[in-house]
Amino acid sequence: xxxxxxxxxxxxxxxxxxxxxxxxxxxxxxxxxxxxxxxxxxxxxxxxxxxxxxxxxxxxxxxxxxxxxxxxxxxxxxxxxxxxxxxxxxxxxxxxxxxxxxxxxxxxxxxxx
Amino acid sequence: xxxxxxxxxxxxxxxxxxxxxxxxxxxxxxxxxxxxxxxxxxxxxxxxxxxxxxxxxxxxxxxxxxxxxxxxxxxxxxxxxxxxxxxxxxxxxxxxxxxxxxxxxxxxxxxxxx
Numbered sequence: 711x712x713x714x715x716x717x718x719x720x721x722x723x724x725x726x727x728x729x730x731x732x733x734x735x736x737x738x739x740x741x742x743x744x745x746x747x748x749x750x751x752x753x754x755x756x757x758x759x760x761x762x763x764x765x766x767x768x769x770x771x772x773x774x775x776x777x778x779x780x781x782x783x784x785x786x787x788x789x790x791x792x793x794x795x796x797x798x799x800x801x802x803x804x805x806x807x808x809x810x811x812x813x814x815x816x817x818x819x820x821x822x823x
Numbered sequence: 824x825x826x827x828x829x830x831x832x833x834x835x836x837x838x839x840x841x842x843x844x845x846x847x848x849x850x851x852x853x854x855x856x857x858x859x860x861x862x863x864x865x866x867x868x869x870x871x872x873x874x875x876x877x878x879x880x881x882x883x884x885x886x887x888x889x890x891x892x893x894x895x896x897x898x899x900x901x902x903x904x905x906x907x908x909x910x911x912x913x914x915x916x917x918x919x920x921x922x923x924x925x926x927x928x929x930x931x932x933x934x935x936x937x
Contacts, residue, residue, distance in 0.1 A: 744926075746928075752930055752931075753827075753913055753928040753929050753930045753931050754913065754915075754928040755928070756925055756926075756927070800866065802866075804926075809854045809856055809871045809878070809879070809924065809926065810856065810868050810871060810881075811866075811868065811915075811926060813865060813866040813867075815865050816865065
């Protein structure tokens with residue numbers, strides 16, 4: 711069965727600092743990997759996804775993630791945090807061909823001025 | 824292009840009652856899936872429908888059911904509500920051309936069971 715582990719339920723950074731949110735996956739087949747963001751009282755918005763091809767994936771709002779098969783990781787980064795980045799971030803994995811996402815437990819990003 | 828639309832956004836029900844939640848997918852999307860989000864269990868997959876057929880089902884009791892109509896709109900129903908069913912229910916849609924599809928989520932329906 712597929713699974714995702716997000717290290718750190720809360721991450722605090724200062725505005726302008728590097729954002730690093732960690733995600734490790736477990737999958738018996740080549741995975742499709744996603745990062746979603748959830749703002750308070752809202753649904754999930756896709757930040758970026760990896761399916762095949764280039765392992766460095768660029769997403770919206772300046773975020774990017776790198777698929778590292780040898781480390782079974784898909785960490786999310788942003789060079790410079792902005793106050794508006796404060797939200798909860800979810801890493802997810804799906805089976806190829808299936809419309810089912812398995813989510814991690816989420817990481818709440820706090821950005822201080 | 825309109826996003827995934829869910830109604831109602833907020834509702835309060837009493838234990839033992841039943842509830843029906845509605846979801847209109849993005850135009851052209853044929854797959855609709857449902858997720859439950861709670862503080863304790865996080866985001867959990869309920870089921871997925873494609874062409875009016877349930878293709879995938881999560882590990883939830885039979886009180887949770889759903890259906891999809893010919894226009895791809897979907898409803899989910901929870902019967903005999905329990906306090907633990909209080910959650911944010913998220914509907915998502917995709918083109919269903921394979922696992923690499925982007926799955927788009929609605930704003931969710933907040934259900935409180937009292």
